[in-house]
Amino acid sequence: MTTEPSPFDLPGITWQRVSPRLVPARQIAVALTLVVPLLVGVVLAVLVHPAFWVLAGVVAVLWAWIAIVVVRQVRAIGYVEREDDLLIRKGVMFRNLVVVPYGRMQYVEETQGPLARIFGIKSLQLHTAAATTDASIDGLDPAEAARLRDRLASRGEARLAGL
Amino acid sequence: MSARSTAPELEPETGLAWRRMHPVTPVVRGWTVIAVLLFIVLQNSAENLGDLGEAADLARGVGLLWLLGGVAVVLLVVGLYCWVAWRFTRYAIGTDAVHLRKGIVFRQQKQARLDRLQAVDIVQPLLARAFSLAELKLEVAGGAGSGVAIGFLRRAEADALRAELLARAAGVDVAEGEEAPVAPERVLYEVPFGTTFGSVLRSFVTPVLLLLVVGVVVAVVVTSSAAPIFSLLPALFGFGGYVFQRLVSEANFVGAVSPDGIRSRSGLLETRSQTIPPGRVQAIRMRQPLLWRRKDWWRVDVTVAGYVLGTDTKEVSTLLLPVGPRATAFDALWLVLPDLGVEDPLALLATGLDGQGPDGGFTTSPRSARWLDPLTWRRNGYAVTGRCLVIRRGRLTRSLTLVPHERTQSLALQQGPWQRRLGLASVALHVTLGPVQASVHHLASREAARLLDEQDARARSARRAEGPEQWMRRVAPELVEQVEEEAQVDGTAPDGSAPDTVVPEDDAPRSVMPADVAPDVTATPDDAARSADEEFRA
Structure with missing residues (x-):
């Protein structure tokens, strides 16, 4: 145990939050993946052997836990446009903070899946020449995504650097 | 160009002079296919002959005719296809790009921008060596398949073309019909075959093999039958194959320096000669497996953008030194980073290679990291110099990674649940894809946050301090005078003030000792591409 301040709380920075509509979008995505094993567990438990209630129970507990974590995860996502770089923070258990200099961006990718379209949110992913750069922001308001995308593109152009 | 074998066809709209490859190209490229086809035909025919075995001699003669006819037909079809393919493959060198056209049905025209040139390889497979042919491979870091391979050409032609491309990429104008001077080359180190062989034997597979042998001997003694020996055969074959594979790619390694970049040559059967222009190395790593420690041998790998992403590039292309004593490894390091940006680079490197604990300028993991990293937590650490970040890792296999500040793409701070409990965090420096990955594990959280912040500022x-991408332009002013003298000697007068040739040999980096290194071509701060937005879209 330690009393040290978290290295992720940078002084003098107010994080931009993403849209809370990301929470239901992610909840539905989780539900779509977990509903099948849950149903299988229930059906097996009813038809074959009551021991399969354990399977259904495990899935249900996992679902409940993920449902809680998703809320915290979405709250943990944050980004800041600084003068020369973009900071992206995410993760509750495994925390991650990425610093992407504008001049290093190769291109910006805007995506919107079917669920995201229903909830009216978009994702933005930044690509640098390094494949290991994991800089994506989920759950952006479409207007904010467009603004950020154009802003990043113009800033990137102004600060272009080679590899 | 005098060395070119085929006359160029001038295309009026673009002003490009299209050239064909050497006519023997299809044979060199397709000999395996031809061989396999011939083998199949021969085998089929032989079986047919066998069936006819009881028939008369006449039938045998007819069979032989069929066989020869089959071979002829196969050769004709393959030959025709190869000839057409050869007719349709052409290349041209523009002022700022290399163009390649190929394809019979699906035409393809590729362009590789020369200001994006990351490395040039001249590859000679075994058969091509017999014909004294070579293939030129350009890597431009545009994602998979963005590289351009021009081949096969005569070896002399390939050398001249490489010189011309590197000169153009460096910002030196080469007039059409004029030879770019071949940059003089200074060999810095050659790895003796015995050392390479020894290093391969001292890899992890040898102890595994020895264990197997011991196991088999025990089994033989216990069962008192020779049968277990045969179970050793696959392992022996595997071992032999591994050793051969490594030797084929790493043997005869030569590291050299020339004004247009770092040269390395290697290969036992297929030879590869690579040129990495100044400032194209993204990261460098010195590494020592446990079994090399007594010999104090080190291996040096580099990351060059575009390699590994390509489809046909092999791992050897990222090698700067397959194996060598410490002094040679330092030579290889000076090739890339002549100036580490510290007063006593040797002391820093010694601490980085052998040291542990927080001495000698290294910031290391705190004591709490021993729970997560019991073996290496004392070695984990980083040091900052004026030019690069030095990352020390590994207890059994020691490694030291150096990333020039201007080469980091992005940074990340990572913390898992256990790290949070112990007050630790890791920092990752993202560099382009390659063998060298740079991250500092398990720093105290406060240190990690500080490293992230400071490294961001340093990068x-x-x-900002980087020079222009066409690296010769940076040093041009000092060179103009020399160039003009050279040109008068050569009889080729430079038109205008732009330097028309590359640096004479005296300006090749002296890199045996860091203090000895003058501010020369490779010593200038790494290149600056100003725009890179088109890349990595593949």
């Missing part, structure tokens, strides 16, 4: 200021 920013280093990027």
Whole structure:
């Protein structure tokens, strides 16, 4: 145990939050993946052997836990446009903070899946020449995504650097 | 160009002079296919002959005719296809790009921008060596398949073309019909075959093999039958194959320096000669497996953008030194980073290679990291110099990674649940894909946050200080005089003030000792591409 301040709380920075509509979008995505094993567990438990209630129970507990974590995860996502770089923070258990200099961006990718379209949110992913750069922001308001995308593109152009 | 074998066809709209490859190209490229086809035909015919075995001699003669006819037909079809393919493959060198046209049905025209040139390889497979042919491979870091391979050409032609491309990429104008001077080359180190062989034997597979042998001997003694020996055969074959594979790619390694970049040559059967222009190395790593420690041998790998992403590039292309004593490894390091940006680079490197604990300028993991990293937590650490970040890792296999400040793409701070409990965090420096990955594990959280913040600032200021991408332009002013003298000697007068040739040999980096290194071509701060937005879209 330690009393040290978290290295992720940078002084003098107010994080931009993403849209809370990301929470239901992610909840539905989780539900779509977990509903099948849950149903299988229930059906097996009813038809074959009551021991399969354990399977259904495990899935249900996992679902409940993920449902809680998703809320915290979405709250943990944050980004800041600084003068020369973009900071992206995410993760509750495994925390991650990425610093992407504008001049290093190769291109910006805007995506919107079917669920995201229903909830009216978009994702933005930044690509640098390094494949290991994991800089994506989920759950952006479409207007904010467009603004950020154009802003990043113009800033990137102004600060272009080679590899 | 005098060395060119085929006359160029001038295309009026673009002003490009299209050339064909050497006519023997299809044979060299397709000999395996031809061989396999011939083998199949021969085998089929032989079976047919066998069936006819009881028939008369006449039938045998007819069979032989069929066989020869089959071979002829196969050769004709393959030959025709190869000839057409050869007719349709052409290349041209523009002022700022290399163009390649190929394809019979699906035409393809590729362009590789020369200001994006990351490395040039001249590859000679075994058969091509017999014909004294070579293939030129350009890597431009545009994602998979963005590289351009021009081949096969005569070896002399390939050398001249490489010189011309590197000169153009460096910002030196080469007039059409004029030879770019071949940059003089200074060999810095050659790895003796015995050392390479020894290093391969001292890899992890040898102890595994020895264990197997011991196991088999025990089994033989216990069962008192020779049968278990045969179970050793696959292992022996595997071992032999591994050793051969490594030797084929790493043997005869030569490291050299020339004004247009770092040269390395290697290969036992297929030879590869690579040129990495100044400032194209993204990260460098010195590494020592446990079994090399007594010999104090080190291996040096580099990351060059575009390699590994390509489809046909092999791992050897990222090698700067397959194996060598410490002094040679330092030579290889000076090739890339002549100036580490510290007063006593040797002391820093010694601490980085052998040391542990927080001495000698290294910031290491705190004591709490021993729970997560019991073996290496004392070695984990980083040091900052004026030019690069030095990352020390590994207890059994020691490694030291150096990333120039201006080469980091992005940074990340990571913390898992256990790290949070212990007050630790890791920092990752993202560099382009390659064998060298740079991250500092398990720092105290406060240290990690500080490293992230400071490294961000250092990378920013280093990027700003970078020179123009066409590296010869940076040093041009000092060179003009020499160039003009050279040109008068050569009889080729330079038109205008732009330097028309590359640096004479005296200006090749002296890199045996860091203090000895003058501010020369490779010593200038790494290149600056100003725009890179088109890349990595593949």
